[in-house]
Amino acid sequence: MTVVKMGLRLVMTEVKLYLREPVAAFFTFAFAPMMLILFGSIFGNQPSPFLGGRGMVDVSVPAYLGMIIATVGLISVPIGIATRREARILRRFRAAPLPPAVYLIAQLVMYYAVTLLGGIALVLAGRLLFGMRFDGNPLAVLAGFTVATLAFLGLGVAVGSMAPTARTAQAVGMILAFPMMALGGAWMPLETLPESVRRISAWLPLTHVVVLMRGLWAGSSPGRHIGDITFLIVTGILGGLLAARFFRWE
Amino acid sequence: MQAVIRVEGLRKAYGSRVAVDGISFEVYEGEIFGMVGPNGAGKTTTIECIEGLRRPDGGTVRVLGLDPQQEGLRLRQRIGIQLQEGGLPDRLRVEEAVTLFASFYPRPMDPQALLERLGLAGLRRVPFGQLSGGQKQRLFIALALVGNPELVFLDELTTGLDPHARRAMWDMVREIRAEGRTVFLTTHYMEEAERLCDRVAIMDRGRIVALDTPERLIHALGAEHRVIFHTNAPFDPTPLRDLPGVSQVEQIGERVVIYGKGDRLAAQVVEALVARGIAPRDLRVEQPTLEDVFLALTGRPMEEANPRENQGGNR
Numbered sequence: 001m002t003v004v005k006m007g008l009r010l011v012m013t014e015v016k017l018y019l020r021e022p023v024a025a026f027f028t029f030a031f032a033p034m035m036l037i038l039f040g041s042i043f044g045n046q047p048s049p050f051l052g053g054r055g056m057v058d059v060s061v062p063a064y065l066g067m068i069i070a071t072v073g074l075i076s077v078p079i080g081i082a083t084r085r086e087a088r089i090l091r092r093f094r095a096a097p098l099p100p101a102v103y104l105i106a107q108l109v110m111y112y113a114v115t116l117l118g119g120i121a122l123v124l125a126g127r128l129l130f131g132m133r134f135d136g137n138p139l140a141v142l143a144g145f146t147v148a149t150l151a152f153l154g155l156g157v158a159v160g161s162m163a164p165t166a167r168t169a170q171a172v173g174m175i176l177a178f179p180m181m182a183l184g185g186a187w188m189p190l191e192t193l194p195e196s197v198r199r200i201s202a203w204l205p206l207t208h209v210v211v212l213m214r215g216l217w218a219g220s221s222p223g224r225h226i227g228d229i230t231f232l233i234v235t236g237i238l239g240g241l242l243a244a245r246f247f248r249w250e
Numbered sequence: 251m252q253a254v255i256r257v258e259g260l261r262k263a264y265g266s267r268v269a270v271d272g273i274s275f276e277v278y279e280g281e282i283f284g285m286v287g288p289n290g291a292g293k294t295t296t297i298e299c300i301e302g303l304r305r306p307d308g309g310t311v312r313v314l315g316l317d318p319q320q321e322g323l324r325l326r327q328r329i330g331i332q333l334q335e336g337g338l339p340d341r342l343r344v345e346e347a348v349t350l351f352a353s354f355y356p357r358p359m360d361p362q363a364l365l366e367r368l369g370l371a372g373l374r375r376v377p378f379g380q381l382s383g384g385q386k387q388r389l390f391i392a393l394a395l396v397g398n399p400e401l402v403f404l405d406e407l408t409t410g411l412d413p414h415a416r417r418a419m420w421d422m423v424r425e426i427r428a429e430g431r432t433v434f435l436t437t438h439y440m441e442e443a444e445r446l447c448d449r450v451a452i453m454d455r456g457r458i459v460a461l462d463t464p465e466r467l468i469h470a471l472g473a474e475h476r477v478i479f480h481t482n483a484p485f486d487p488t489p490l491r492d493l494p495g496v497s498q499v500e501q502i503g504e505r506v507v508i509y510g511k512g513d514r515l516a517a518q519v520v521e522a523l524v525a526r527g528i529a530p531r532d533l534r535v536e537q538p539t540l541e542d543v544f545l546a547l548t549g550r551p552m553e554e555a556n557p558r559e560n561q562g563g564n565r
C-alpha cells in the first residue's frame with residue numbers, strides 16, 4: 001500500500017508540473033476549445049446532411065478529442081520522457097527506493113489524467129456554448145477514449161525512448177503528430193478529404209481514434225468499431241514493445 | 251570496527267575501456283571515507299556500483315549486508331545518495347522535491363526541519379531551475395538525507411563551489427557523521443580529502459594506489475617538511491645545516507627555507523635562531539600533503555592528471 005501512496009503522490013506532483021508548463025497546458029486544455037469556439041461561431045451547429053445529419057460542433061468535439069490525445073501522446077510524452085532522461089531526472093529518481101515500475105506507471109497515469117481533463121474542458125465548451133448533441137453511451141465513450149489514449153501514450157513513450165535527445169524527441173513527435181491530425185480528420189472532417197487521401201488516412205492510428213470517437217459519440221455500439229479498436233490496441237502494444245526495448249534511464 | 255561496505259575484486263569496463271580494475275576495500279561504520287583521484291580515475295563507477303545503480307562486471311559488493319544488485323530497493327531505503335550528475339524537473343519547487351522524496355522512505359526525516367538545517371527554508375517555493383549551483387547542491391544533500399539513511403554517498407559534493415561554500419559543505423559532512431551516519435564521498439580535491447576524511451583511498455586509472463588515514467599516508471611518504479621564515483639580520487646559514495634532520499638550507503634575499511625531516515625540525519630551527527639572537531618573521535612550517543603522496547605514487551602531479559581542472563572548467 002505504501003507503493004500506492006508513493007505513486008499517488010508522484011502523480012499529483014507530476015500533474016502540477018504539467019500544469020506549470022505554459023505551452024503544454026495551452027495545447028492540452030485551451031487550444032481545442034478555442035478552435036471549437038472559432039469554427040463554431042463561423043459555421044454554427046446546424047444539422048447538415050453532409051455530416052450525417054449532425055452539426056459542425058457535434059462532429060468537431062469527438063474529432064478534437066483525437067487532437068488532444070495526439071498532442072499529449074505524440075508531443076508532450078516524448079518531450080517529457082527524453083527531457084527527464086537528458087536532464088538526469090530519471091537517474092535521480094532511480095537512486096531513491098522507488099520501484100521503477102511505480103515511477104513509470106505514475107507518469108502514464110499523469111498523462112492520462114491531463115488528457116482526460118483536456119477532453120472534459122472541450123466537452124464542456126461544446127455543451128455550454130453550442131448546445132452540442134450527444135447520443136452515445138458515456139461509459140462506451142470513456143472506454144474508447146481510454147483505449148485511444150493508452151495507444152498514443154505507448155507511441156509517445158516509444159518515441160521518447162528511441163530519440164537520442166529531447167530536441168529530437170520534440171521534432172519527431174511533431175512530424176508524426178501534425179500530418180496525422182491533418183490527414184486523420186482531427187482538424188477537418190474526414191468527409192472533406194479526397195478519396196485518395198483517405199486511403200492513406202486509413203493507416204494512421206489517429207484516423208481510427210477520430211472514427212471511433214465520432215461513432216461512439218453518435219450512439220453506435222463499440223462492436224461496430226471493432227476494426228478501429230483492434231487497430232488502436234495493436235498500435236499501443238507495438239508502442240509498448242518498442243518502449244520496453246529502447247527505454248533507458250540515462 | 252564494523253564494516254558497512256565490503257568490496258572485493260570489483261571490476262567494471264565500458265566496452266574495451268576498463269574503468270575499475272579489480273579493487274578491494276572496506277568502509278567502517280561511523281567514518282568519513284573518501285575516494286580521491288583525478289578525472290576518469292573510476293570514482294563514480296565505483297560508488298555507483300556500490301549503490302546498485304551500475305552493474306559490475308566482476309567482484310562482490312556488500313552494503314549493510316545486502317547485495318546491491320539483488321536487493322537494491324531494500325538497500326536504497328537505508329542509504330542516501332547524492333549523484334555527481336543528477337537533476338530534477340525545472341519547475342519542481344524546493345519544498346515539493348523534499349516532501350516528494352520523503353514519501354519514498356519508510357522512516358523519513360521531517361522535511362521542514364531538514365530545509366531549515368540546510369539553509370533552504372527561504373527557498374521553499376523556488377523552482378529547481380532557478381537555483382544557483384550551490385543551492386542545487388544543498389537540495390541534493392537534503393534529498394540524500396531525507397530518508398534518514400545509515401550510510402550517505404556524496405559524489406563530488408563540492409565540485410564547482412566557491413571556497414566559502416566548500417567549507418560550509420565540509421561542516422555539513424562532519425555534522426552528518428556526528429549524527430552517527432557513515433559517509434562515503436569522492437572528490438578530486440586532495441585538500442578536501444585530507445581535511446575531511448578519516449580514511450582516504452587514492453585512486454588512479456581504475457586502481458586503488460593507497461588507502462589509509464591522511465596522516466599515515468603522508469607520514470609513510472617520508473617526505474621532507476619545510477620551515478620558512480624571513481629575517482633582515484645578517485645571517486649565516488651554516489649552523490642550521492648541521493642540525494640533525496636538516497638536508498638543505500636555501501636563502502633568497504630575506505627569505506630562508508629549511509628542508510628536513512623529523513617531528514622536531516621546526517623546534518630545532520627556532521631554538522638555533524633564538525640562540526643566535528635572530529628573530530624570524532612570518533615563520534611557518536609546510537607539511538607534505540596528499541598532493542605530494544599522489545605525485546610520489548603515480549609519478550605525476552594531481553593537476554596534470556586533472557585535465558578539466560586546468561581549464562578552470564566548472565561542470
Ligand SMILES: Nc1ncnc2c1ncn2[C@@H]1O[C@H](COP(=O)(O)OP(=O)(O)OP(=O)(O)O)[C@@H](O)[C@H]1O
Pocket residue numbers: 264267268269287288289290291292293294295296334406438
Ligand atoms: N557510462 C559510461 N560509458 C562509457 N564510459 C564511461 C561511462 N562512465 C564512465 N566512463 C569512463 O570510465 C572511466 C571512469 O569514469 P568515472 O566517471 O568512474 O571516473 P571518475 O573518477 O568519477 O571521474 P570524475 O572525477 O571526472 O568524476 C572514464 O574513462 C570514463 O570516461
Ligand SMILES: [Mg+2]
Pocket residue numbers: 293294295334405406
Ligand atoms: Mg565522478
